[in-house]
Amino acid sequence: MIMPVLPNVSPGYLRPLLPSGPPEEGEPWSDIQADIDKIIIPGLTHWQSPKFMAFFPCNSSYPGMLGEMYSGAFNAAAFNWICSPAVTELETVVMDWIAKLLALPDCFQSAGEGGGIIQGTASEVVLTALVAARERLIRRKLGDMPEGDERMDKAADLRGKMVALGSEHAHSSTQKAAVIAGTRFRTVPAPRSTNFSVSGKALRKTIEELKEKGLEPFYFTVTIGSTGTCAVDDLEGIAEVARDYPDLWIHVDAAYAGSALICPEYQHLCTPIANFDSFNFNLHKWLLTNFDCSAFFIKRRKDLIDTYSITPSYLRNQFTESGLVTDYRDWQIPLGRRFRSLKVWFVLRTYGVNGLREFIRGHVKLGEYFQGLLETRPDVFSVVTPAAFALTTFQINPSKPNAPSSPATKSNPAHEAYLNDFTNDAEAQYREDANRVTKEVYERVNAGGEFFLTSTVVCGLYVIRVVSAVERSEEKYMKRVFEVLVDTAEDVVKGKEKA
Amino acid sequence: MIMPVLPNVSPGYLRPLLPSGPPEEGEPWSDIQADIDKIIIPGLTHWQSPKFMAFFPCNSSYPGMLGEMYSGAFNAAAFNWICSPAVTELETVVMDWIAKLLALPDCFQSAGEGGGIIQGTASEVVLTALVAARERLIRRKLGDMPEGDERMDKAADLRGKMVALGSEHAHSSTQKAAVIAGTRFRTVPAPRSTNFSVSGKALRKTIEELKEKGLEPFYFTVTIGSTGTCAVDDLEGIAEVARDYPDLWIHVDAAYAGSALICPEYQHLCTPIANFDSFNFNLHKWLLTNFDCSAFFIKRRKDLIDTYSITPSYLRNQFTESGLVTDYRDWQIPLGRRFRSLKVWFVLRTYGVNGLREFIRGHVKLGEYFQGLLETRPDVFSVVTPAAFALTTFQINPSKPNAPSSPATKSNPAHEAYLNDFTNDAEAQYREDANRVTKEVYERVNAGGEFFLTSTVVCGLYVIRVVSAVERSEEKYMKRVFEVLVDTAEDVVKGKEKA
Known part of the structure; x- marks a missing residue:
């Protein structure tokens, strides 16, 4: 079972679950461990989840953890x-x-x-x-x-x-x-x-x-x-x-x-x-x-x-x-x-050079796979920057009525023109619409809680970033996030309310 | 058995024991673990040793380590x-x-x-x-x-x-x-x-x-x-x-x-x-x-x-x-x-407020005990700052011939005068001699490898610092370091060569 990548808690959730100060006398470890399960884990964002596609990853590993453990011991x-x-x-x-x-x-x-x-x-x-x-x-x-x-x-x-x-x-x-x-x-x-x-x-x-x-x-x-x-x-x-x-x-x-x-x-x-x-x-x-x-x-x-x-x-x-x-x-x-070098030493030796290269190349390929998926639906997506180091950025195309011309072809020249320059009001309007729907899709996907993505703004373009570089990343998750994005984009463009 | 607090290695000891780069293929954990024992542990300074009395301590604990482990897992x-x-x-x-x-x-x-x-x-x-x-x-x-x-x-x-x-x-x-x-x-x-x-x-x-x-x-x-x-x-x-x-x-x-x-x-x-x-x-x-x-x-x-x-x-x-x-x-x-707060939470709960106070008070007492030991030998030691937060600083008295007057009494007025002010050449000479023998004693004790102490210079006085605040600090170690200091000081003052 995969835990939800984002926790379902509101700001301030933790304080009411804790006493107002440390105990006078020590407590047994079993009590503390029970609280980790009960009140800490439900408040975690899971950076190791294959559905974490936000920011950049923060990969851990077995030898990496052993390195921290030995560092703690020494x-x-x-x-x-x-x-x-x-x-x-x-x-x-x-x-x-x-x-x-x-x-x-x-x-x-x-x-x-x-x-x-x-x-x-x-x-x-x-x-x-x-x-x-x-x-x-x-x-x-x-x-x-x-x-x-x-x-x-x-x-x-x-x-x-x-x-x-x-x-x-x-x-x-x-x-x-x-x-x-x-x-x-x-x-x-x-x-x-x-x-x-x-x-x-x-x-x-x-x-x-x-x-x-x-x-x-x-x-x-x-x-x-x-x-x-x-x-x-x-x-x-x-x-x-x-x-x-x-x-x-x-x-x-x-x-x-x-x-x-x-x-x-x-x-x-x-x-x-x-x-x-x-x-x-x-x-x-x-x-x-x-x-x-x-x-x-x-x-x-x-x-x-x-x-x-x-x-x-x-x-x-x-x-x-x-x-x-x-x-x-x-x-x-x-x-x-x-003693941070311990974990580096352990990782290099456990994976070996070839193991690490395979790890990186797998993610780079997943990025290209995801970009390929976006390109199967040029009616919905415009890739802004193609997969680079397992990161692809893209926009959602706004509804056709506002577009300067149909964005339905793969090469999508109207959209390209708008990305490069804004020479008239129609294009400026198109940009504004694209930014708006992209933001709306981004917010709905994150609110859904199945995936965690981030967005950014580059040179006036609001884009969604999808990164496929978590240790457990796999094609099936890239396919699934693509489907969620398509569904959400279609809803947003059609003006449907949040599900 | 207590491991020696200071390692017996020379600068550059490690590189010849390691290959020139990471392996092409991964290695099993058992090989890595064997190297920790063989080449890392002999190069460690043991900050958890009760014979570590240098700098200030860097105490670890079982809940502290568990906190780091959970932080690594999350x-x-x-x-x-x-x-x-x-x-x-x-x-x-x-x-x-x-x-x-x-x-x-x-x-x-x-x-x-x-x-x-x-x-x-x-x-x-x-x-x-x-x-x-x-x-x-x-x-x-x-x-x-x-x-x-x-x-x-x-x-x-x-x-x-x-x-x-x-x-x-x-x-x-x-x-x-x-x-x-x-x-x-x-x-x-x-x-x-x-x-x-x-x-x-x-x-x-x-x-x-x-x-x-x-x-x-x-x-x-x-x-x-x-x-x-x-x-x-x-x-x-x-x-x-x-x-x-x-x-x-x-x-x-x-x-x-x-x-x-x-x-x-x-x-x-x-x-x-x-x-x-x-x-x-x-x-x-x-x-x-x-x-x-x-x-x-x-x-x-x-x-x-x-x-x-x-x-x-x-x-x-x-x-x-x-x-x-x-x-x-x-x-x-x-x-x-x-996620550093985990270890703090674990420590506070495991020891409780009373357990932590007891821990601190034990060390403060050990500091006073050590100061008391120094004061039993006013012929050898002059306390410069009395035990404060488990730290005492002191000088070794130089040989009598150079002293402005005998430093053999407990109150040691000549030495006190010299510490406060240097009004004549004899006193300046006494200070120089005290600094010299204190430095020599300090260096010999550390070179001996049984204890790790540090020294410092405050307002022109070269002093040895002894801290009794490691989790495993005990009276018997304070007594032992005192004995080593007495023996070394006597050798140095008598002009004996290093053993």
């Missing part, structure tokens, strides 16, 4: 080498394995000046990179100027001029990181004409505009697999910009889609990354490693250490001072760290 | 309410329980304008508070000024003048947070004469000095239980400063010692917290909850949301928009979150 706040040498050393080795598995350029291996670290989430990674970028630029601009008030004033002036950049479709984490870092933030256009990707040209234009205003672009998030549509920015074109602006820190956020880079058919995307400063992807999304686990690779680890290393006396020790060990606390924002 | 990136209602709602309830258990002022309960959230570490909490403080001040100063270039320029100017403050003995996390936030950082003196605590007077003086220079102090970390010596800043005095400087965000960091606030005999410390903006302590240190788990309480949750809330279209949903639910992503830096 419980420690392992912030430097001596705090638990195995924690640091396994992480360095396993991150090198991952870099190799993804065919990342050699500069990201720990043997040179780079290396990998596991952080919690892509948001933390982006913030870590962005702040390091800000401080690197200050170090470069102020050079040997002695520490003191004058340097602090100059640095403050510089920070005030700095602008972080990201695609208009980049994850909100870049904007949030800019808020935290206290810098300006500007989006780079990524229109439908480039499939919602940032081109090298668009990035260059934004940089030049900002520089003309006396501002200082210092950081850019390149996206491989945007949250909305899994768009891939123009890596080659951006690599050229990188060569012209060596002070611009370019970070590659491949939070979800990065897992596909373990398959040789995607590894052409990795070559241009040699031109960028850092890269991350989340093994907790699509690589069967329990949440949280974001792999962050850096070309020059010194760029992190120069910003984050602060060593008070209680953290000094002979090993750190020998320079022979890695103290990952100097590569990150928090001090303490969990 | 694996999700639960960033907003609909992502898993139970994750959000249990956290809110359990944080209210904790606030009550600690007798925190009512303003930190979720029923009003405040509430609690679980974050990973105190470093993240301090950063979250510090950045929110920076942006709150900007909002207050710029008021209704419209968004746009002019406001951004003004905000940048303001940020450039801002200074974050912390005790000279505050944890390095405040300084690191200021680096990340791009603000200045200044320490507030906390001399031996105030037992290494910041007084209200010292804070006021620092603020006034900075304001005279045209700078803008905007944030201060008050410490309850400093890392070096478990000093408690002058909460009442600082509360008065808070009333005079309402734009100064005052955050209370009780990372380790905060757990003791569950005992009524410590709760007088909680009353003045009503005057401050936020408070945190780490349940993963002293409250039997597996790492990581830092409880962060805020008086006005709006102060966080106004800074951290960014809602792109793919995160919009009817529940968030209804305003009836808490989306904890807007209270923190990362987006995704683990």
Whole structure:
């Protein structure tokens, strides 16, 4: 039996089921376990359900869970080498394995000046990179100027001029990181004409505009697999910009889609990354490693250490001072760290490279299968972005009377025209109608509770996103969600009330 | 049998024991498990060992581990309410329980304008508070000024003048947070004469000095239980400063010692917290909850949301928009979150309030017992800070020939004088000698491998820290570490070579 993917609870359901404070005396485990079944499980959204097609997945696995269990058993706040040498050393080795598995350029291996670290989430990674970028630029601009008030004033002036950049479709984490870092933030256009990707040209234009205003672009998030549509920015074109602006820190956020880079058919995307400063992807999304686990690779680890290393006396020790060990606390924002590399090691060994590639390819195929299903009903659906990394986005076609011309053919030129441009009122009206019915269908499907989908808005288009990348995803579920979508769309377009 | 607390491995021990990459085909679990025993466990530092007396503890427990296991089973990136209602709602309830258990002022309960959230570490909490403080001040100063270039320029100017403050003995996390936030950082003196605590007077003086220079102090970390010596800043005095400087965000960091606030005999410390903006302590240190788990309480949750809330279209949903639910992503830096409240709930219920108080009081007593042991040998040891929250710091007395007068009496006036002031060369020499032998004893004890201690430097004094707060701490281990310290000190003072 599959449990419903979405819980049937209303905000505030839990508090009345609990006492007003902790018990005076301890309770037996059996009482606690009974409450998990009774009051917690009914309030869960099941991210492991094959009917979870929302956001991006958060796949767990047996070895991933065992990794968390051993980490719990070895419980420690392992912030430097001596705090638990195995924690640091396994992480360095396993991150090198991952870099190799993804065919990342050699500069990201720990043997040179780079290396990998596991952080919690892509948001933390982006913030870590962005702040390091800000401080690197200050170090470069102020050079040997002695520490003191004058340097602090100059640095403050510089920070005030700095602008972080990201695609208009980049994850909100870049904007949030800019808020935290206290810098300006500007989006780079990524229109439908480039499939919602940032081109090298668009990035260059934004940089030049900002520089003309006396501002200082210092950081850019390149996206491989945007949250909305899994768009891939123009890596080659951006690599050229990188060569012209060596002070611009370019970070590659491949939070979800990065897992596909373990398959040789995607590894052409990795070559241009040699031109960028850092890269991350989340093994907790699509690589069967329990949440949280974001792999962050850096070309020059010194760029992190120069910003984050602060060593008070209680953290000094002979090993750190020998320079022979890695103290990952100097590569990150928090001090303490969990033993996250265990779960990565367990997953890689349990599945093997071939098992993981098969896992990813199965989902990519399911995405294509789903897109194919949508295309059997061009009267109902318009694919906005074809299956990419197991994500397809689409709209529901509004009722014919409002369409500029019939959307009944497969190529659907009227609809295509409307997607590209709005040159007249009829087309604008069509867009509005399409957005409205798409939103209505989306809300009805989620309210139905059988599937959990998400929607987004890209360049004015309200689209439904369907992702087929949960461990238990199967053709039969893709077929079923398609049927539910067809039925719901037909009801909505015909103006039928909610069932 | 107790395993040695410190592993007997050298930097780089692990890599030669592992293959150069992940296997092509999957391996059976039995092979992986064998490697855990063979190559991981020998490289661990055992934080659960009763002979671990370093840093602060990182206690795990059976219910704490079960909490992590269930969190792994329910694996999700639960960033907003609909992502898993139970994750959000249990956290809110359990944080209210904790606030009550600690007798925190009512303003930190979720029923009003405040509430609690679980974050990973105190470093993240301090950063979250510090950045929110920076942006709150900007909002207050710029008021209704419209968004746009002019406001951004003004905000940048303001940020450039801002200074974050912390005790000279505050944890390095405040300084690191200021680096990340791009603000200045200044320490507030906390001399031996105030037992290494910041007084209200010292804070006021620092603020006034900075304001005279045209700078803008905007944030201060008050410490309850400093890392070096478990000093408690002058909460009442600082509360008065808070009333005079309402734009100064005052955050209370009780990372380790905060757990003791569950005992009524410590709760007088909680009353003045009503005057401050936020408070945190780490349940993963002293409250039997597996790492990581830092409880962060805020008086006005709006102060966080106004800074951290960014809602792109793919995160919009009817529940968030209804305003009836808490989306904890807007209270923190990362987006995704683990189901950490489960382990807190399990721990509170398994031990009960009385069980947890007994646990804390046992450790406090062991600290006093250890201090008492040191005081039986005033010829060898000088207590620098008496047992506080199960931490005692001390120096080894150097050999008599260099001492200004004999340190053989219990009250040891010569040594006391030297600790307070250095008025002549003999005293300065004594200090240097004491620091040297203390460091030597510390290094020898750790090299011996039976115990793991840490040292620190406070106001020029090199001290050894001994903490008796691991779940398995017992009198017999405190007695044994005392004996090892006596033997080692005698060897060092007599100039004997390392055994």
